[in-house]
């Protein structure tokens with residue numbers, strides 16, 4: 001049985017179809033990403049998973065339970081950190097953990113959790129005085145306080161500096177290492193690529209692709225990018241004629257050819273045949289960014 005299952009989920013706000021037939025399932029122990037542009041329906045989808053919104057139609061199950069009809073049981077299994085959460089500014093970290101722990105029969109050990117999230121030294125600090133990264137760590141702690149089997153993390157690293165972002169990623173990996181299933185909403189490509197086992201790309205309320213990060217990248221028609229200084233004697237026409245070449249453009253004083261492995265092989269042969277060098281040659285893979293742009297409007 002999947003840990004989280006969503007089948008043909010639909011939810012409209014008036015005329016606006018926010019979620020329009022979304023399906024996916026998340027296996028136990030997986031980090032599953034939901035990736036998509038602003039307004040794609042990501043938050044609405046995870047709110048339905050958490051039982052915070054009632055779907056118009058479709059099926060949502062968490063460990064086989066209905067998050068709306070069996071809300072209390074699902075709350076014990078599923079921790080939730082939603083986008084733009086807030087707490088009272090005067091509440092201290094310790095008080096927030098104590099308050100949230102009181103909602104559960106068997107909460108996690110507050111002190112161990114605070115230590116694990118690097119909040120031990122901040123237990124007496126008021127919420128309003130915490131940095132962005134510390135607030136985010138507190139919200140993750142609150143999502144984990146019920147010792148859940150799965151956790152929803154929505155826009156986890158928005159507004160964090162690069163170090164805090166990386167620390168948060170390490171934390172998500174350690175949560176998964178403990179066997180907790182993670183449903184992660186993000187529009188940070190690097191985050192999705194680094195953390196997720198599989199990703200559902202959502203656009204305008206629909207799943208446009210569902211695959212591993214490598215699978216999504218491989219789907220893009222062009223998987224290799226060759227670039228070199230624009231002063232080479234190679235003609236645009238002969239580059240365009242390379243097998244598999246999808247595009248040749250001039251950008252920032254460089255010539256950029258996108259294509260496939262066959263394009264790279266033929267390009268190297270062309271250099272040898274013409275006895276020319278391509279100064280500053282770089283051959284890179286298409287990134288998840290490119291794949292994402294291909295898959296969304």
Ligand SMILES: Nc1ncnc2c1ncn2[C@@H]1O[C@H](COP(=O)(O)OP(=O)(O)OP(=O)(O)O)[C@@H](O)[C@H]1O
Pocket residue numbers: 013016017018036037038039040041042043044045083
């Ligand atoms: N309570 C609401 N009432 C009316 N419309 C809403 C409501 N919540 C969301 N919407 C609309 O539904 C669509 C999907 O919103 P949702 O928040 O699920 O998208 P999202 O992918 O999470 O976007 P973002 O990345 O910006 O958070 C958007 O057009 C949004 O404006």
